[in-house]
Amino acid sequence: MGGYGLYVWGSFGCGLAVLVWNVVAPKLARRELLRQMTETE
Amino acid sequence: MASWTWFHRLASPPSFFRLADRLAPWFGLLAAALLAYGWIDGLFFAPEDYQQKDAYRIIYVHVPAAALSLSLYMGMAVAAFVALVWRMKLAEAAIIAIAPVGASFTALALVTGMLWGKPMWGAYWVWDARLTSELVLLFLYFGVIGLWQAFEDPRAAARACALLAIVGVINVPIVKYSVDWWNSLHQGSTILKMGKPSITAAMAWPLFASLIGAYLLSGYVILRRLQNELLLRERGTAWVRELLGASRV
Numbered sequence: 001m002g003g004y005g006l007y008v009w010g011s012f013g014c015g016l017a018v019l020v021w022n023v024v025a026p027k028l029a030r031r032e033l034l035r036q037m038t039e040t041e
Numbered sequence: 042m043a044s045w046t047w048f049h050r051l052a053s054p055p056s057f058f059r060l061a062d063r064l065a066p067w068f069g070l071l072a073a074a075l076l077a078y079g080w081i082d083g084l085f086f087a088p089e090d091y092q093q094k095d096a097y098r099i100i101y102v103h104v105p106a107a108a109l110s111l112s113l114y115m116g117m118a119v120a121a122f123v124a125l126v127w128r129m130k131l132a133e134a135a136i137i138a139i140a141p142v143g144a145s146f147t148a149l150a151l152v153t154g155m156l157w158g159k160p161m162w163g164a165y166w167v168w169d170a171r172l173t174s175e176l177v178l179l180f181l182y183f184g185v186i187g188l189w190q191a192f193e194d195p196r197a198a199a200r201a202c203a204l205l206a207i208v209g210v211i212n213v214p215i216v217k218y219s220v221d222w223w224n225s226l227h228q229g230s231t232i233l234k235m236g237k238p239s240i241t242a243a244m245a246w247p248l249f250a251s252l253i254g255a256y257l258l259s260g261y262v263i264l265r266r267l268q269n270e271l272l273l274r275e276r277g278t279a280w281v282r283e284l285l286g287a288s289r290v
Contacts, residue, residue: 002089004096007160011153012084015102018149019076019258022142023069026265033269037276037285 052131054271055280061264068261075254082247099157101247105255107150110178111213113143118210121203133199137189138266142259144182151175162226170219171227178216181209195274
């Protein structure tokens with residue numbers, strides 16, 4: 001990356017982290033929500 | 042009148058929930074394909090920039106994130122307007138479904154901007170109009186999320202958040218046009234220039250793919266968040282019980 005590796009890989013790393021968080025967070029929330037709802041049923 | 046019935050049906054929580062179930066996987070799949078292509082091509086195969094060398098590759102993360110930070114805010118503001126005027130439940134849920142996604146992409150735009158600014162401008166941060174207004178955008182998203190959490194009643198929360206979201210719209214054109222209105226370190230728009238884009242095709246294709254991929258991904262995430270919000274709000278109703286009984290969720 002011609003000496004810019006830290007900045008370029010850092011950016012893509014942060015990008016990937018944000019994508020993963022976006023996908024995983026609602027999945028975990030859904031699981032928790034369903035657990036709570038079936039407990040109170 | 043009859044022409045509006047489809048709209049009311051669509052906006053009713055159970056039918057929207059089912060529609061989201063059908064749409065979300067396609068959004069997710071297409072997003073994954075486009076982002077994978079855009080980022081791999083952008084990182085390894087697109088030619089080096091003659092001025093910025095490899096550092097320009099940050100564009101493939103930065104531009105989609107920044108574009109989404111504004112688009113999602115506009116989407117949230119439209120939902121807020123609909124929620125205020127028509128008291129539509131789906132629009133109320135959309136405000137809080139969009140806010141965290143928008144905040145995450147705004148933060149990403151800021152962080153990647155800093156990582157791009159350091160090697161190109163010599164500083165991670167300058168108090169320039171573009172950077173400052175983007176930071177204000179992040180605080181507006183945080184404001185909506187915080188306000189939402191401060192209320193017990195989701196309908197009251199939605200109304201308060203809607204007001205804040207609508208007032209904050211004033212910041213959107215400031216972010217967008219700051220590079221034209223004021224002297225800025227930030228470069229002007231590359232791809233959306235009228236007439237001739239100042240970027241070569243080999244660089245532009247992965248950029249378009251990353252952009253569309255990121256939009257589709259946020260579509261996927263917002264559909265899933267909306268579903269969660271609807272389940273929470275409508276718990277105890279017949280359609281949610283039915284879903285739980287069939288364990289289809």
